[in-house]
Amino acid sequence: MAIESGVRSPRMAEEGRPSDKAYAALMTMALLFGAYLRLNRFLFNRSLWLDEAYLALNIIERTPLQLVSPLSYGQVAPIGFPVVVKFLTMVLGVQEPVLRLIPLLSGLVSLPMFYLLAKRWLPKWASLLAVILFAAADTLGEYSAQFKQYSSDVAITLMILLVSTWFFQSAQRGRYLVLASVGVIAVWFSHPASIVLAGVGVYLILFAVKRKSYSEAMRMAAVAGCWLVSFAVTYTLSIRADLQAQSLVSYWEYQKGFLHFPPTGLAEIEAGISVLVRPFEDPLGFALYSGVVLLFVLGAVDLVRKGGPRLFLLAPLVLALALSTLRLYPFSGRLLLFAVPLLLLTVATGIVRLFQAMIVTGWIGRLTSVGVLALILFQPLRNGLARGLNPREFEEIRPVMMRLVESYRPGDVIAAYYAAQWPIKYYTYLFDFAPSVTAVIKSHRETPMDYCGEVEEIPRNLRVWVVFSHTYAGPQGGEERIIVGCLDRFGQQTSKLEVTGASLYLYDLRAEPSGAAPSD
Secondary structure (H helix, E strand, O other), rough: OOOOOOOOOOHHHOOHHHHHHHHHHHHHHHHHHHHHHHHHHHHHOOOOOOHHHHHHHEEEEEEEHHHHHOOOOOOOOOOHHHHHHHHHHHHHHOHHHHHHHHHHHHHHHHHHHHHHHHHHHHHHHHHHHHHHHHHOOHHHHHHHOOOOOOOHHHHHHHHHHHHHHHHHHHHOHHHHHHHHHHHHHOOOOOHHHHHHHHHHHHHHHHHHOOOOOOOHHHHHHHHHHHHHHHHHHHHHHHHHHOOOOOOHHHHHHHHHOOOOOOOHHHHHHHHHHHHHHHHHOOOOOOOHHHHHHHHHHHHHHHHHOOOOOHHOOOOOHHHHHHHHHHOOOOHHHHHHHHHHHHHHHHHHHHHHHHHHHHHHHHHHHHHHHHHHHHHHHHHHHHHHHHHHOOOOOOOOOHHHHHHHHHHHOOOEEEEEEHHHHHHHHHHHOOOOOOOOOEHHHHHHOOHHHHHHHHHHOOOOOOEEEEEEOOOOOOOOOHHHHHHHHHHHOOOOEEEEHHHHEEEEEEOOOOOOOOOOOOOO
């Protein structure tokens, strides 16, 4: 098996030493800047938001062995991820930086791995552009600083691609063992690793059959069999229960994450087009769909035409789309973060093809192409740089809980908005805080005026703390406003703390009411 060296022209291959030095310097700067953007978000140390708190509670409440079974609080994660984090917390303690350490390390190691792939498959200028886009990508930076497994998915995808590419060009006897070992381990730490491995494995088997090298096809089938056995174990222990959870399927149906095929009407055709193009906005970050989709198509055609290991970029995407039609894997949002390297490298290949085509059009055509390309690339670069250099607050419940811990008196009541109870539970553990009386304001999204009944059930202690986070903004201006209106009906507000995405109120429910209940 031989691998092509890229789409470089002879002139590009003969670049002199000064240009090589400039390329190396610029590439080093891009990689270091990408690392800085990830570290800057990590050091910003935002409070755990709701989904992170759910996963953190699993780490706190379970032993390593118990983390092998399906997780609580509606969470889905590959078995290896929470187990490794659990061992880290047993050594370093439970705190946000420790919980987010694996995502950060995954984000950092992804940068050089992506560079190695881009350098192998693209001309120097295009590989530099691809690395800059990868380094600045907003979603990659965000998930490098969140306690979720999606950053690990990217790193493992890149590892599989690098090892598979090495396997394709290598003649070493031990290459089958290396490839088998990587896949066997990967499926324990990443759900989409199974998709990437399946795409790579099918291509390698078909390639061997096409060359009539049936012994290679059989050995590759044995490798795939090892992967399948490892996947079957993880499926039995965890994935099967996750796939059977109707709440998850319903959620992604609501998010329009599945592709309907074949479509049965115009509405499903429009929805299908949306599913296909939405990944270029989220997680890639592009705003001009038509331009970037055209570049992707140009790149995909070039990949198919040239063949070889570059098809490793397309095979997992095709398989992910097929799984989406079966309602087994959503083709949407953060679950496609693993595909960012695949999409970016394909788009970069399309950019190369575009400029090769524009060479014959003269300087006007080339200048026009540069302008269009700059317009397409502006949004992802702008957002990634702005948000990486100035990280955004999200649901900053930590300062709310710190104020509560400092001001709490024995006998005070803590009433938690229903979505805030899980971050509160995490931070009470973190701060070793054990309030004596707590209450939960249950959800009444369909009948929001029933919140007054919830407030009426809160014990009438002298001091009642009410905590909000991850608040639903409904048609009547938001549930927090409605609940606070109900509280004003039954008592007197004595203090208030508002931060981004969270708030804390202190009420005396035995005092004279400060206002009236909200009207319908």
